[in-house]
Amino acid sequence: MLKLYSTQSSGNSYKVRLLLARLGRPFHLVEVDIFAGEHRTPQFLALNPEGRVPLLEMEDGTVLGESNAILFYLAEGTELLPADRLERAEVLRWMFFEQNNHEPGIAQARFWLRQVRGGRELRTHDVDRWMEEGYGALRIMERHLEKRRFFVGETLTIADLALYPHTWLAPEGDFELATFPAIGAWLARVARETGGLDLYWQPPVSSRLVTGPVLEAG
Numbered sequence: 001m002l003k004l005y006s007t008q009s010s011g012n013s014y015k016v017r018l019l020l021a022r023l024g025r026p027f028h029l030v031e032v033d034i035f036a037g038e039h040r041t042p043q044f045l046a047l048n049p050e051g052r053v054p055l056l057e058m059e060d061g062t063v064l065g066e067s068n069a070i071l072f073y074l075a076e077g078t079e080l081l082p083a084d085r086l087e088r089a090e091v092l093r094w095m096f097f098e099q100n101n102h103e104p105g106i107a108q109a110r111f112w113l114r115q116v117r118g119g120r121e122l123r124t125h126d127v128d129r130w131m132e133e134g135y136g137a138l139r140i141m142e143r144h145l146e147k148r149r150f151f152v153g154e155t156l157t158i159a160d161l162a163l164y165p166h167t168w169l170a171p172e173g174d175f176e177l178a179t180f181p182a183i184g185a186w187l188a189r190v191a192r193e194t195g196g197l198d199l200y201w202q203p204p205v206s207s208r209l210v211t212g213p214v215l216e217a218g
């Protein structure tokens with residue numbers, strides 16, 4: 001069975017949980033508590049020297065990091081990754097946008113302002129930049145979605161799944177979404193398409209990363 005090393009509150013991990021659920025692929029979820037340093041244990045660093053989640057482990061033990069690379073790998077051959085060459089490139093375009101333009105402002109703001117104790121005080125000097133970059137990304141998304149239902153083509157793709165988690169979570173980073181009606185409608189559409197699974201959804205087979213061999217549940 002596929003194994004996903006994931007942190008429950010992580011937007012990047014949520015992308016992959018959503019995709020696996022949408023594809024109906026069973027997977028074993030291994031919870032890595034990054035706030036307790038579990039991503040820095042020798043055991044986890046042996047799997048992923050970058051010490052980051054999400055990390056996908058295949059049945060043969062091969063591992064793949066980077067949330068959007070994992071989405072791309074898992075979606076190959078499904079309706080969530082178009083076969084058309086230009087549409088595939090457009091999917092990649094929005095996934096690069098997510099990493100380069102969206103995540104650095106929106107996800108960083110949520111991480112430091114909401115998730116790290118004392119983070120607001122520690123990173124006061126970054127807040128204006130996060131807001132400028134984050135709202136800049138939201139304006140680009142809003143314009144793109146004004147006449148479209150999804151980011152690429154007429155149906156849900158992994159471009160939507162890459163952008164959905166941190167956009168949905170943006171209010172936790174002090175972003176106000178009320179002035180972006182097209183984004184609001186798109187968020188509702190993606191939520192419907194993914195069965196309304198929230199950030200805290202888990203598959204039936206899950207365990208925690210522990211010191212020593214990873215527990216095999218089930």
Ligand SMILES: N[C@@H](CCC(=O)N[C@@H](CS)C(=O)NCC(=O)O)C(=O)O
Nearest residue numbers: 010011012034052053054066067068
């Ligand atoms: N570009 C990477 C970012 C991964 C990332 O930053 N993951 C965070 C959780 S959302 C993490 O593991 N943070 C711990 C750390 O960087 O020390 C991806 O999309 O997978």
